[in-house]
Amino acid sequence: MSVVGFDIGNLQSVIAVARNRGIDIVTNEVSNRATPTMISFGKNQRYIGESAKTQELSNFKNTVAAIKRLIGRSYDEPEVQEFEAQFIGCKLCDVSGEAGVEVNYLGKPTKFSATQLYAMYLGKLRDTTAKELGGAMSDVVISVPGWYTDRQRRAVLQASEIAGLNCLRVLNDNTAAALGYGITKSDLPEDKARNVVFVDLGHSSFTVSVVAFKKGELKVKSVAYDRGVGGRNFDQALLDHFVAVFDEKYKLDIKSSSKAQVRLRAACEKLKKVLSANSQAPITVENLMNDVDASAMYSRDEFVELIEPLLKKLEQPIQKAISDANISSDEIYSIELVGGCIRIPAVKQRLGEFFGRDLSYTLNQEEAVARGCALQCAIASPAFRVREFSINDIIAHPIRFKWEAVGGSDDTGLDVFVHNNPIPSTKMLTFYRKEPFVIEAEYSDPANLPRGTNSWISRFDIKDVVPTETGDYSTIKVKARLDLSGVLTITSAYTVAEVEVEEPVPQPEPKEGEEPKAPEMRKVKKLVKQAELTVLQASQCLDGGKLSGLAKGEREMHDADELVGATEIAKNSLEEYIYDIRSKVEYDYKDFVEPNEQKEFLETLMSTEDWLYDEGDDTTKDAYLERLAGLKAIGEPIAERYREDKERPIAARELRDAIVHWADRASSQEERYSHITPEERQKIFDRAEKIQEWLDEKLNKQSQKNKWEAPVVFANEIKKQREELVYFASPILSRPKPEPKPEPNVEELPKPEGTPAGSGTGTPAEDQKKAKGAAEEMDVD
Numbered sequence: 001m002s003v004v005g006f007d008i009g010n011l012q013s014v015i016a017v018a019r020n021r022g023i024d025i026v027t028n029e030v031s032n033r034a035t036p037t038m039i040s041f042g043k044n045q046r047y048i049g050e051s052a053k054t055q056e057l058s059n060f061k062n063t064v065a066a067i068k069r070l071i072g073r074s075y076d077e078p079e080v081q082e083f084e085a086q087f088i089g090c091k092l093c094d095v096s097g098e099a100g101v102e103v104n105y106l107g108k109p110t111k112f113s114a115t116q117l118y119a120m121y122l123g124k125l126r127d128t129t130a131k132e133l134g135g136a137m138s139d140v141v142i143s144v145p146g147w148y149t150d151r152q153r154r155a156v157l158q159a160s161e162i163a164g165l166n167c168l169r170v171l172n173d174n175t176a177a178a179l180g181y182g183i184t185k186s187d188l189p190e191d192k193a194r195n196v197v198f199v200d201l202g203h204s205s206f207t208v209s210v211v212a213f214k215k216g217e218l219k220v221k222s223v224a225y226d227r228g229v230g231g232r233n234f235d236q237a238l239l240d241h242f243v244a245v246f247d248e249k250y251k252l253d254i255k256s257s258s259k260a261q262v263r264l265r266a267a268c269e270k271l272k273k274v275l276s277a278n279s280q281a282p283i284t285v286e287n288l289m290n291d292v293d294a295s296a297m298y299s300r301d302e303f304v305e306l307i308e309p310l311l312k313k314l315e316q317p318i319q320k321a322i323s324d325a326n327i328s329s330d331e332i333y334s335i336e337l338v339g340g341c342i343r344i345p346a347v348k349q350r351l352g353e354f355f356g357r358d359l360s361y362t363l364n365q366e367e368a369v370a371r372g373c374a375l376q377c378a379i380a381s382p383a384f385r386v387r388e389f390s391i392n393d394i395i396a397h398p399i400r401f402k403w404e405a406v407g408g409s410d411d412t413g414l415d416v417f418v419h420n421n422p423i424p425s426t427k428m429l430t431f432y433r434k435e436p437f438v439i440e441a442e443y444s445d446p447a448n449l450p451r452g453t454n455s456w457i458s459r460f461d462i463k464d465v466v467p468t469e470t471g472d473y474s475t476i477k478v479k480a481r482l483d484l485s486g487v488l489t490i491t492s493a494y495t496v497a498e499v500e501v502e503e504p505v506p507q508p509e510p511k512e513g514e515e516p517k518a519p520e521m522r523k524v525k526k527l528v529k530q531a532e533l534t535v536l537q538a539s540q541c542l543d544g545g546k547l548s549g550l551a552k553g554e555r556e557m558h559d560a561d562e563l564v565g566a567t568e569i570a571k572n573s574l575e576e577y578i579y580d581i582r583s584k585v586e587y588d589y590k591d592f593v594e595p596n597e598q599k600e601f602l603e604t605l606m607s608t609e610d611w612l613y614d615e616g617d618d619t620t621k622d623a624y625l626e627r628l629a630g631l632k633a634i635g636e637p638i639a640e641r642y643r644e645d646k647e648r649p650i651a652a653r654e655l656r657d658a659i660v661h662w663a664d665r666a667s668s669q670e671e672r673y674s675h676i677t678p679e680e681r682q683k684i685f686d687r688a689e690k691i692q693e694w695l696d697e698k699l700n701k702q703s704q705k706n707k708w709e710a711p712v713v714f715a716n717e718i719k720k721q722r723e724e725l726v727y728f729a730s731p732i733l734s735r736p737k738p739e740p741k742p743e744p745n746v747e748e749l750p751k752p753e754g755t756p757a758g759s760g761t762g763t764p765a766e767d768q769k770k771a772k773g774a775a776e777e778m779d780v781d
Helices: 050-054 078-082 114-133 150-162 173-182 231-250 258-275 300-306 308-312 315-325 345-355 368-380 544-561 563-586 595-612 621-667 678-703 715-733 764-777
Strands: 003-007 012-019 022-025 039-041 046-048 091-095 098-105 108-113 139-144 166-172 194-201 206-214 217-226 280-289 292-299 332-338 390-394 399-402 413-417 425-433 437-443 456-462 474-482 488-504 521-532 535-539
Touching (some): 012 368, 022 368, 046 050, 091 108, 114 150, 114 544, 139 173, 150 544, 166 173, 166 368, 173 217, 173 332, 173 368, 217 315, 231 280, 231 292, 231 308, 258 280, 258 292, 258 300, 300 308, 315 345, 332 345, 413 425, 413 474, 456 488, 488 535, 544 563, 563 595, 563 621, 595 621, 621 715
Parallel strands (some): 217 390
Antiparallel strands (some): 012 022, 091 098, 098 108, 280 292, 399 413, 425 474, 437 456, 456 535, 474 488, 488 521
């Protein structure tokens, strides 16, 4: 069994697996340690990961990126419409209330929701992992941004279900990095916690978290985010700059061409990376637009000046995280940097200036989160023994419950899970109701959500509520829980009643030499659970029926994607069959093929081989399978006749041996068969005789046939007759002998009338024997 962690990044994703007493990074089909988070749709199949990256320029209208930013979001959210759309080449649309894309797939317009796209990508990572491990995988922990809402977290879990994965937990990426950092430390303190700040600048967002470490545990004290600062925002700044530059220099209206924008964006991303190691670098885009090759020189200083507004935005999340953690700079043990964009010199310089101290690069910037996910999966899996390490995470968005007021009360809501509430967490709420009621959950701080996000989370219908026997309000306990994944549920609801029970009064410990006193009892009132109530939940995610349909659809698309490989297998199978059957027909199978049929079949094999290396060298899977089926229609009966000729005598011999064996046992006079009645024995004889006649008749007809003719009887038919004989005779002859009846007590038997006491017709022993016989005749117990 293997445990796996997926770090789903906005630009690329990393797979980590726990094995060999460590964590390994799984490489993909081109030996890269990270796989592009991208899906492209073509006329015949989907391209996912590396193959989608190669389609990015040529098929950009059908290529989807930024899946991580779309899942669990609504199409009409302003942030999706105004911000995310510029990073996605294809057309955005609404799919069952969720943001999705419309692409040309299999030659026709097709819509896919973000959850479906996420599931497709998970399927690719699943297949990559399974190939590396040499077997199927199921258990996984998936990273998500800490700012994900309940709907987004549920969507990730549902996407993993569509992909056939068992997601043990979705883990906040900042927490995953902290786990990878802390679990390997052997010098963590046992009393005063060690505070470490984790700064993660990825492709699409910026995260700062403060984590307190003690021996065997970590506790997330605070987290702050900026969802609008990341590598793609630096790329966008460069893109906007060079759109203006090339418009002035070459008179190109790049904004009017989506393809030109995709080309220029790729060049800007490359320039950004080059400037991280060089003071200046050229940017060149061949055939950018209108057959124009655009180029320019750009310096690092110009780049720093360009992204200054973005660099300033890094300070606010850092200040908020430290403030929420309520720690001073002196209490920070180290600042650990994570994320690919941390490599930008201007970013490192700005962070160093803000903290006023050296920064730490202990973790692998791009693989730390995946390693942490794999460790969490190992901790959760019963098949692995991992050093004990508890994880105390927090939620990003406070949650409030609201309900309708009853009985003149103005109580209609409660902040149940507050800001930075720990997860997992369970809260017990008490309600007083006479009839079913509804609880609705919503985020109490909508301003902290992504712009335009619906603050409504879930609706819980509490059913089966009735008044008490006296007509009063029933007392109802509702248990609300944020699980390990930060998903909100009401795990149970039930009625309670106050009852009076007796319990012993606590007594002081008796002094030495004193005997303990008898316990005194007292009556106390306690709340006792009475009846479970039905809880129905509604959310913005997919229902069970829809989920099953999408899972089925994903399997079908996955099967279609494997068609190319299956076509090659079909071609090889046809070639192999031609070589194998031809040699056998010429030698081993020669007597089992009618001479004229043999000649025709060999000619067919030759013509098929010629076709295979000519026009059939590159054709469809069905064409290969059709040719193979045509050859097998002739070759398999020949092989069957050969096989039956070898197996039939063996099966017949075994059947005859079975007939003799069971007939001998049925006629046996051994004591163990003495209870078997003659009628039952005769049934076995009759069945054995009938089978023997059947066998003789079939074998006689078979002996009159040529070897190349269809068999009269098959070995499996003979074996079936043997099995039926065994199933018929065995229960009869294996039935245990009944236990003998117990002998009666002779002294208690009544004496026959007219016989004086002590008198008898024979000796005392004979009289006793006669008495026993009389008892048996009278069935005396």
